[in-house]
Amino acid sequence: MPTTLTPHTDIAGMYRPAGQLDIATALAPYKGPWNAKLAAHLLRRAGFGASTDDARRLSEMGLHDAVSSLVDFPSTSNLPAPGDLYDPRSTLMQYLPGAIGGRAAADDMQRRQIQQQVRRGEVQSVVALQRWWLNRMLGTPAPLQEKMALYFHGHFTSAAIQKGVSPQMVYDQNQLFRDNALGNLRELTWQVSIDPAMMIYLDNARSDPKHPNENYARELMELFTLGVDHYTENDVRESARAWTGWIYRPLLGQLQFIPARHDNGSKMFLGRTGNWGGRDIVDIIFEQPACASFFANSLLNFFVYNSPEPQLVQAVAKMISKYDYDLKPVMSTLLRSNVFYSDRAYRALVKSPVEFVIGTYKAFGLTQVDERAQNALRQMGQVLFYPPNVAGWPGGANWLTSQTVIARENFLASMVNSPMMTQVGWMSDVPTQATQAAKSLVNTILFGDASPQATAQLAEYLNGANTSALGMLSAENYPERIRGAAYLTMAMPAYQLN
Amino acid sequence: MKNMKRSGFLLGALSGITVVANADHVFARALAQTPLPGLPGGENRCLVLINLQGGNDGLNCVVPHGDAQYYQIRPTIGIARGDVLTINERIGFNPNMKSFKSLYDKGLVAIVQSVGYPNPDHSHFRSTEIWQTAAPDKYEHTGWLGRYLDEAGLPKDNLFNGVAIAQVLPEVMVANKTDVPAIAQVNGYGLLSDRNSSARSTFAELIGDNRLPFNSPYLSHVAEIEDHAQKGSQELPKLIAGYKPAGTYPATPLGRSLSLAAQIIGSNVGTRVLYVQHGSFDTHVGQKPTQDRLLGEFSDAVKAFYDDLSAHGNENRVLTMTFSEFGRRIAENASRGTDHGEASPLFLIGGGVKGGIYGTYPDLSDTNMGNLKFATDFRSVYATVLERWLGRPSEAILQGRFDTVAAIA
Numbered sequence: 001m002p003t004t005l006t007p008h009t010d011i012a013g014m015y016r017p018a019g020q021l022d023i024a025t026a027l028a029p030y031k032g033p034w035n036a037k038l039a040a041h042l043l044r045r046a047g048f049g050a051s052t053d054d055a056r057r058l059s060e061m062g063l064h065d066a067v068s069s070l071v072d073f074p075s076t077s078n079l080p081a082p083g084d085l086y087d088p089r090s091t092l093m094q095y096l097p098g099a100i101g102g103r104a105a106a107d108d109m110q111r112r113q114i115q116q117q118v119r120r121g122e123v124q125s126v127v128a129l130q131r132w133w134l135n136r137m138l139g140t141p142a143p144l145q146e147k148m149a150l151y152f153h154g155h156f157t158s159a160a161i162q163k164g165v166s167p168q169m170v171y172d173q174n175q176l177f178r179d180n181a182l183g184n185l186r187e188l189t190w191q192v193s194i195d196p197a198m199m200i201y202l203d204n205a206r207s208d209p210k211h212p213n214e215n216y217a218r219e220l221m222e223l224f225t226l227g228v229d230h231y232t233e234n235d236v237r238e239s240a241r242a243w244t245g246w247i248y249r250p251l252l253g254q255l256q257f258i259p260a261r262h263d264n265g266s267k268m269f270l271g272r273t274g275n276w277g278g279r280d281i282v283d284i285i286f287e288q289p290a291c292a293s294f295f296a297n298s299l300l301n302f303f304v305y306n307s308p309e310p311q312l313v314q315a316v317a318k319m320i321s322k323y324d325y326d327l328k329p330v331m332s333t334l335l336r337s338n339v340f341y342s343d344r345a346y347r348a349l350v351k352s353p354v355e356f357v358i359g360t361y362k363a364f365g366l367t368q369v370d371e372r373a374q375n376a377l378r379q380m381g382q383v384l385f386y387p388p389n390v391a392g393w394p395g396g397a398n399w400l401t402s403q404t405v406i407a408r409e410n411f412l413a414s415m416v417n418s419p420m421m422t423q424v425g426w427m428s429d430v431p432t433q434a435t436q437a438a439k440s441l442v443n444t445i446l447f448g449d450a451s452p453q454a455t456a457q458l459a460e461y462l463n464g465a466n467t468s469a470l471g472m473l474s475a476e477n478y479p480e481r482i483r484g485a486a487y488l489t490m491a492m493p494a495y496q497l498n
Numbered sequence: 499m500k501n502m503k504r505s506g507f508l509l510g511a512l513s514g515i516t517v518v519a520n521a522d523h524v525f526a527r528a529l530a531q532t533p534l535p536g537l538p539g540g541e542n543r544c545l546v547l548i549n550l551q552g553g554n555d556g557l558n559c560v561v562p563h564g565d566a567q568y569y570q571i572r573p574t575i576g577i578a579r580g581d582v583l584t585i586n587e588r589i590g591f592n593p594n595m596k597s598f599k600s601l602y603d604k605g606l607v608a609i610v611q612s613v614g615y616p617n618p619d620h621s622h623f624r625s626t627e628i629w630q631t632a633a634p635d636k637y638e639h640t641g642w643l644g645r646y647l648d649e650a651g652l653p654k655d656n657l658f659n660g661v662a663i664a665q666v667l668p669e670v671m672v673a674n675k676t677d678v679p680a681i682a683q684v685n686g687y688g689l690l691s692d693r694n695s696s697a698r699s700t701f702a703e704l705i706g707d708n709r710l711p712f713n714s715p716y717l718s719h720v721a722e723i724e725d726h727a728q729k730g731s732q733e734l735p736k737l738i739a740g741y742k743p744a745g746t747y748p749a750t751p752l753g754r755s756l757s758l759a760a761q762i763i764g765s766n767v768g769t770r771v772l773y774v775q776h777g778s779f780d781t782h783v784g785q786k787p788t789q790d791r792l793l794g795e796f797s798d799a800v801k802a803f804y805d806d807l808s809a810h811g812n813e814n815r816v817l818t819m820t821f822s823e824f825g826r827r828i829a830e831n832a833s834r835g836t837d838h839g840e841a842s843p844l845f846l847i848g849g850g851v852k853g854g855i856y857g858t859y860p861d862l863s864d865t866n867m868g869n870l871k872f873a874t875d876f877r878s879v880y881a882t883v884l885e886r887w888l889g890r891p892s893e894a895i896l897q898g899r900f901d902t903v904a905a906i907a
Binding site: 014015016017018206208210211213214215218219222223236305306343346347348349350379388389391394397398400401402403404405406409410413414448449450451452453454457460461464484487491492493494496497 | 622623690705707708716727731
């Protein structure tokens, strides 16, 4: 069997953790010591980080119940829905002949103005949706549900606005990911396939039976389910035929399946011949052993560590097949496993910008994001609903360039200096004695993940080393020094790592 | 021609000295204009790579207006013969490329036709990766320019041997031993905390913490990037502050990127390779307005770039090369767009180029399942750039021996 390809985060295995994998016990339940530090690790991976209170709460539950609280998450239907979303039809209808209150068809100049109006309305709505989602990540009682939605957003990539993907479609797709957070992967893949945002983004909504568009047919196999080397160019062409028949009706805002536009001929796909439609294509793909391996590899890369060993991928693939692609038992096992709590997995991932930003609000006990969050995410290279291309965000070492690291540090500098910091009372919890203050910062922000030397350097900073002003930490300079020290604690290497 | 190159070099060297005098920094060695080992003529040469992302449709870029089949197979999106900017009786540029045509007419542009590679891959991701790693047959984690940077013997303490003008480091610049900064824009390229000297020095110490109570495969990477971010951002704005662009660049993302490229090149900070990107050319639906706009932006930005370089005497120091992950299907689809294809032309631009048409004209009747067959392997073009422009042996970098193209003297 061909080897499973690692996603492009790390092609040569450069970022696989050092040391040996114990494959025999890797997926067995972890029975070692359980504490706030490991609870914080769990919350960083299965959620968006932890305040010290969050970590303490989960550590008191014990490992099994802590994971249960994440996978058997409470209903989130009472969380606030996004505000009204702009509907491009509200603009377009005014200009259509025959529409109620409609004016005659526009000339070129007018058409351009209409387009601008639509674009403005859509951008405003998508920006509001981003803010809504970030606040949901920060405040939800079901962090794993949002984490899975983020995972799927990067996996089954569609982008807003391009090609006529409206804000409502963006929201509907986001909600689809949330509703299927720990559901069945086969079912989700089918639902995503007929999701309007996806159908428009990857062109199935305009595929003509005489010239089938191959975009979705290809990406479905390459990026969503199998990976390259597990299908032929002919499979792509045959699958594209099976997906014909769908069309998007902009004025209805709906997808329709028109049987007359569907290619009803016989198709030979992955070795199976029949008059296949889209659902058959998904089902045949999920019969391939490569499909379980592909998701195993992808989940391990997102939740455990990069470049997982082929044996580990195969073990998780076996489990995925055993549970017939149901994610809940798979994720429960992974989040309770030895490999997940091993030294090799600890801080073994690079924080994505979203993890970095939301984790920072969480660390300070803030309950709402402000405008800083979206500005920072743009500069760090992760704009929600605008992935760079159909392969999603490359992740791993790719998150860290000179430019994005500067954006990360400057976001922190701006956060510690914001008035919000005093409002939440976070600073008053930091001791006034420099050595104790440094220890406290390292413990609350990094869960102890700094060397004694670094902690001592932080204390020196608090004491005013390298400054010409009066040395010792005092009531007058306390707030300013604590803000600076909190920033410097977050500048330490551990804070970039998940 | 020879004299022009000399004077270009001298001007570049002079402005470099000005920067040294002004900057008072640790990178003076990189600015000493040390000729590269084996570089022809010893000039301070640069390569600028423009990635036309998404798969640029070669047939509507360099239009085969002399081929009746082109009009049969592209009934709605074909470009009318009268609109084409004629190069000869067979081909011409897209009508939106007037500025670029003026560079061609001055002999500054080589068109290499039908470039591709064997067993072409139709995925954006994989084909982009193939072009960037120059490894069609295996998964290689370094880029071809990354490997060049690793082996070219450039000053190790210079942080700007390669610069990517992008938010995310492109694979082509990924190296084993060289960290290439990805700089989207100079404005915003700096740490706020560096304004406080105490925070600045403590930051520098803390990011190097190497006695951590845990291990992570990313630790050395994090430490290195943080260090480079701090040092590089302190230095770069000072190093390039003296450069004033000549003329006006179009207010487009590519215009801004090339303006920054000219500034970095003209400031002589030792940069040998630069990367910029433009797109997206992924025109499955309604191709014409999108591609026309993108080609117009490309054409105007490149013209402004060479005008600026030329005004500073740098046009003969700088070779620009375009690439795109693939061309597109010959036949248009039912959505007035085109699907992923195979071979397409690329451009080499600059004073060191022997302007004209190279490679084999595309043959619309002899296709690979509806896609243009390639005639020149892209690695031949890379070999040409490495050997004839950057003065490096190409075999190790390209992991194979490839003939060069005559487009560079």
